[in-house]
Amino acid sequence: MxxxxxxxxxxxxxxxxxxxxIQKEIATSGYLVASYLESINFQQTVYLIGSKGFAEELRNHGIKHTQIGPDTMATDMPTYVNGQIELESEIGAVVIGFDEHLSYPKILKAANYLANPNCLFLASNADETFPMEIPLVVPGTGVMVKAVETASQRTAKVFGKPSVAMFEAISKQCKxxxxxxxxxxxxxxxxxxxxxxxxxxxxxxxxxxxxxxxxxxxxxxxxxxxxxxxxxxxxxxxxxxxxx
Amino acid sequence: MxxxxxxxxxxxxxxxxxxxxIQKEIATSGYLVASYLESINFQQTVYLIGSKGFAEELRNHGIKHTQIGPDTMATDMPTYVNGQIELESEIGAVVIGFDEHLSYPKILKAANYLANPNCLFLASNADETFPMEIPLVVPGTGVMVKAVETASQRTAKVFGKPSVAMFEAISKQCKxxxxxxxxxxxxxxxxxxxxxxxxxxxxxxxxxxxxxxxxxxxxxxxxxxxxxxxxxxxxxxxxxxxxx
Structure with missing residues (x-):
């Protein structure tokens, strides 16, 4: 063989x-998103719905990103949309990975950045759930992707399997x-x-x-x-x- | 005419x-969900992702529901799923309306209740966004519905337009x-x-x-x-x- x-x-x-x-030889979908952004010489800031690990991956590739962690609704929606929401002007991509702090304000912000057709929309994977040994349904990144896709009426470029985007990105790194x-x-x-x-x-x-x-x-x-x-x-x- | x-x-x-x-003559989708549950003599508790108004509508129809408002992730996901998550045993339906406090723990709980095939899955509407006079994308109930549908791999019965479920429910109230x-x-x-x-x-x-x-x-x-x-x-x- x-x-x-x-x-x-x-x-x-x-x-x-x-x-x-070695780490370089293990291609996670987060790594591939980050190296894709690096390969297109992305200079703006990423609005990130994702984990600490994903944020680190972006920084390792020299990509600026917004703060991760909780972003919850401190008030009601009408008050929020009429003045409390803070949108940044430098966002050039919305990037979605697994985020246990997914919230309504995050989905709203992502959808508003994506209203700009030049804003990229990338996701690490679209797995609906995590496989678990205990009998518990644990929602995965696919839930985050679907929520933002529904709000923005746009479709994310997904780097995880079974998308060929992952293979294309790996192919750029090594023959x-x-x-x-x-x-x-x-x-x-x-x-x-x-x-x-x-x-x-x-x-x-x-x-x-x-x-x-x-x-x-x-x-x-x-x-x-x-x-x-x-x-x-x-x-x-x-x-x-x-x-x- | x-x-x-x-x-x-x-x-x-x-x-x-x-x-x-008069109020009775205005049929909101929340009212229709509540009266549907009343019509089938629903006796268990609703796991509600929704607003104060929706909660009141359920109570007006004698339907018990879980607490609404913020339910955020105080820890990381592995810690949460390995002991901190509290699932109730009396849940017989997951009901989705607009909820500005949508969060990962809420989606996870809903998906786990829906793992029981006898648990009903109802939604007030599936509108992706609210129509706004200001240039802002404001995600609607459809985002909440899609998130829970993705996590649970089930499809909600939607009472809002254009579903005929709304008409069926109204028809039960008046000829x-x-x-x-x-x-x-x-x-x-x-x-x-x-x-x-x-x-x-x-x-x-x-x-x-x-x-x-x-x-x-x-x-x-x-x-x-x-x-x-x-x-x-x-x-x-x-x-x-x-x-x-």
């Missing part, structure tokens, strides 16, 4: 198979030959469809979100975009294959 | 033409003959399409959201659902017609 030189690992616990990447690249993932509607969208060979590991039962359903429904080229029980199995 | 006995006025300034309705009813509105994608959906005659007043230019576009695109049977410059014009 010829998997290398590029194996794109995203959200897999790579320690399991003993592969250690990738799709024919020699294996996309490994545990979720067909993000990981595997991402691989398919980018003409990569795909490997599903069954230790995560998608089960054999799901695969049978996809096959029955002829949902080819969700069907991996290969699957295996656990990620560690590929060690044996690599050694063969 | 035979407009009466029923003219459904919604969001029109009825004082303009000197018609005064309506669609052939003798005129739907008057200033917005084609809500008011006029509502009228069309309910087989009512429709009148557009041009003093609000939709202009003649919009009408020409709808005609060109053959969007029949958006084309009113009649239109007039201002609502007051119908006084003359009524007198003829």
């Amino acid at each position: 010829h998997l290398l030189p590029y194996i794109i690992f995203i959200k897999c616990d790579i320690r399991l198979i003993g592969i250690c990447g 990738i030959n799709p024919q020699r690249t294996l996309m490994i993932g545990d979720r067909c509607n993000t990981d595997i469809s991402f691989g398919k969208n980018c003409q990569l060979t795909t490997l599903l590991v069954l230790s995560g979100v998608t089960s054999l039962k799901h695969l049978e359903q996809y096959k029955h429904d002829e949902q080819h975009i969700l069907m991996p080229d290969f699957y295996t029980d656990v990620l560690g199995d590929i060690l044996d294959l690599l050694e063969q | 035979h407009l009466l006995p029923y003219i459904i006025f919604i969001k029109c300034d009825i004082r303009l033409i000197g018609i005064c309705g 309506i003959n669609p052939q003798r009813t005129l739907m008057i509105g200033d917005r084609c994608n809500t008011d006029i399409s509502f009228g069309k959906n309910c087989q009512l005659t429709t009148l557009l007043v041009l003093s609000g959201v939709t202009s003649l230019k919009h009408l020409e576009q709808y005609k060109h695109d053959e969007q029949h659902i958006l084309m009113p049977d009649f239109y007039t410059d201002v609502l007051g014009d119908i006084l003359d017609l009524l007198e003829q």
